[in-house]
Amino acid sequence: MSDTPLVDCHAHIWTADMPVVANPRHRLGYDFTVEQYLKVLDEHGVQLGVIAAASPFGDYNDYTIESLRRTKRLRGTVILDPAVGRYELEGMARDGVVGVRLPFINRTDLPDLTSFDYRRFLRRLRDLDWHVHLHVEGHKLPALLPALEASGVKIVIDHIGRHSAEEGVAGPGFQAMLAAIARGRTWVKLSAGYRLGPHATEHARALLREAGPERLVWASDCPFAGHEGQFSYRSTIDWLIEAIPDAEPRRRIFAETPVGLYFS
Template sequence: MTGAFIEPPIIDTHCHVFVKSMPFTDTAWTRPDYEYPAEAYLKELDTHGIAFGVVTAASLYGDYNDYTLAVLAQHKRLRATVMLDPDTKPAELVTLRQQGVCGVRFQISPHDSLPDLEGYQFRRFIRRLADAGMHIELNLNGPQLARMLPALEAQGIDVVVDHFGLLRSEKEMEGEGFLAMLRAIDKGRTWVKISAGFRLPPDSLQSYAQRLLEVAGPERMFWGSDAPFVGWEDKMSYAQTLETYYHIIPDARVRRQISDAAMRFYFY
């Protein structure tokens, strides 16, 4: 790619921002000893010609959303997902939506059980999110995705699946989670992020992206960097994530369609 101009994405739909004063959950899988404030992230965006970004809730901090909300108030070029208690009241959801919160991220340990998907509390929560114009963002393993996605289909809520739908799944593109995601995408209310590719087998990334393009099309795909690459800080840079993106999606017109889809979803 060196020596040739490549139009950058318009929007990065997956990053995490945090400062040292934020509290870790008791079950945090890692505890970064550095901070990555919004200003550092925005500097990366500006360096690489990217106009907009989406802050994704990090499981390390649970439902401590205070810093993210402060960032949204200061930077109108950003949107965010948060983590919330399922008993969150409708008025709070409306306020969060007005502040730039687009959805709620749902992530549990691969070893934990899903909530009662047919139970009142879960269904009420999903209905309230949909009523507030929010989506639900899933970072789950294959069996969890295979159960969760059909349960969401009848709830009238938009769904975004993180990290190719493959980060925690077994059997790659033949696994039950990935196949469930493809079926959900086909029904029209599910999107997938091609994000955190560096956490997946590098030799398979292009075939993953091609399969998603064939089934989902660029209108159902978003690109995300996963900055600041927690756990991979010394092995990954923002420029490298872009190089990977340009490699696995080599057609500039398709990349533009992916950006346009994300802008419609998160900003318009």
Template sequence: MPHSPPSSPLSTAAAPMVVDGHAHVFLKDMPLAGTRRYAPSHDATPADYLGLLDAHRVTHGVLVQPSFLGTGNDYLLAALRAHPQRLRGVVMLDPQTDEVELAALNTAGVVGVRLNLVGQPLPDLDAPQWQGFLARLKALDWHLELHRQAADLPPLLDAALRAGCRIVVDHFGRPDAGQAQADPGFAALLQRAASGRVWVKLSAAYRNGPDANAARACASQLLTAFGPERLVWGSDWPHTQHEQLADYGTSLAALTDWVPDAAQRARILGATAAELFHLPAFPQS
């Protein structure tokens, strides 16, 4: 794994709040989902993660339930309860989850629900069950997080927009590696920026192919379409299946490459993330 120094390339004076909007915690011996694309061979503990945040002067983190754990969110929830001022969570849930359970999760620090649909059948988000579930998310001001290749995003985005909830799209929108910013699905994502209710994570460009120039071009188009008000950054720690390509420091440094303007980075890392993820203004112990 590449080595990086512990210092952050971002000025904490310019951005006193620095939010990592996408990371995972798990233990390798935890029960795994029956349908999965990956099984971990190592642990990624909250203590490990918080140590990286401290080393890189990152003030807050958002833990996202990994797909291989399915709806077993207990480990993530325990981390949120142990660090309520510093961490927020995005869980995986059955769409039948009712208001009572959602309210308890909200109290625990959950701010969204993830649909990791890579390799999965596409759900009909216009179906009554899903529209009802999305309405319950909207009532809590949670977001729906979508992880799917760009080509399949348009119907998912449109159905979620009809429900009125906020939407967060993972990993640049997952444009095709051979097309990058020319992917029609990516172009459709850019068009949905006008809705005012879609955010995109600048994270894990390595999941979209090895071309750094393509990642830079996609980031530029996302910044033009969405502005720093609806982009967030995520480390994607611990970089599952791509550990040899990145570590925490290289993931953080990539944002400077994607967003050269320091004021825009400060907005992405600070105010935008704080509002989307319901975070306090400053870190507390």
């Protein structure tokens, strides 16, 4: 599909014996190891991958970091307490961590991103040229994006923004996302369309039309936590081919844009 390495910008790895937070979104009583993931990439001609911190494990990032140390094919995001120190972040950066995931999905109480703790945290991420990997429902984006943008940190929004069909592309959440993209430090993952419904394709096409391929990346969401056995890795590639039928922007979404964002 491209001479530039193809990049899967969102997958999870874990072992069944890892510690789990109270009341996790998903209970994952099986292994999906880094070796299994790399085998999947090889089977599908995908050269590079980005490991996304999985919320059931909270800030237990040990397995992700250990896996990043073992191969230059991977980058990763982690979940951290905002009080984390600069030296710890610098060590993670050397290991291949490039961002922090904010798993705010299903939360009724969003944190105050203008507090000192978060302003200090976001400044440290900005100084390291990391990104905030934001996982939240689309209608909450207008409440979160202003403080994130004011911090100067790069922003990568999960799963097409998780906008509902009812709100649609004209809704305030989608429009806030487009405005953030236009200001130049925000990207969106075209991923997990299977979690969103038929409108995912419409939203992906609207993003391409309004934002262009320079701000879009593809991701598999492998191994489909909570939907195991219902989808194949190949189906996530086929979905992007269907959603973005023009080969040139699709090539940039599969390859050039994510290489520049995660591996430059």
